[in-house]
Amino acid sequence: MTTTKELDPVLAERYRFIDFLLLFKGQLTRAELVERFKIGEATASRAIASFLEKYPEEVEFLGPRYGYRANPFYQHKYEHDALTGLQYTAYGTLTQILDIQRYGIEFYKFANQLDVANVAPICRAVVNSASVHIRYVSTTSGIKDRVVSPHSIFEAGGLWYFRAYDKSAYEFRTFKLSRVIKVFQLHHDSLEEHSKARDDGWNRQRTIELMAHPRNPIPDAQLSDLGIKDGEYRSVQVSEALIGFALTDMRVDCSIGHKLSFQEYPLALKNRAELLTVESMSFAPGFASKADNKSRL
Incomplete structure (x- = not known):
């Protein structure tokens, strides 16, 4: 990996961000440097030109409108954190940790440390509407090679997932990033029918109706959380593909007759009958339900 000791600290920081964009997005534009560092366009152009002079074979110029694209075998020059790459790709946020006195605590998370070598190609596939060949382990199929066309990334319950068209199953599915064992190759051949626009489960919005758990004798706190009065419920619009994740995150009792502990699940689902056919409800x-509830994660 490249060391920044011999570089001017300001230029080194810009180099690192350029490398970050090429790794996780597979592309960069001058505007992203302008926005990130609050610099002028000329300064951003000089930083990119300097990087390209140092690594001339790694990047292709697509023109003023489209910026620069990393070559298919781009090797990153600096160490990067997979989580930071996911957050930037999914939500456009960058996390900066400052060396100051802290008053919080690092809460224990069971999640496996994600490998940049697996995360980065999937992020690039999402950004560039490409497909990717992966080796994936699931609870139903074990270890299996798949070619998928990812279109979105999201976080739920402290874990990261991506939504993709699975070419071997001929349908859109949700995959857990921690179960990607290896990424083999990126293919720039994804079809329109494999895009997010064709993913009905992702685009279809469904209503979930939340209420305080009926078995809770003192539901005042939950009513306050929902911003409702006793006897009322709160309606929330959620992507059909994400309903199970949302209900799990909010600890909503989705059982028949609301039989789960109200202490563990302080909220309850009011309109369960309307969601029986929603696939992601299988792990709420x-x-x-009477249907096959096997999770495909």
């Missing part, structure tokens, strides 16, 4: 707390 307490949910069970």
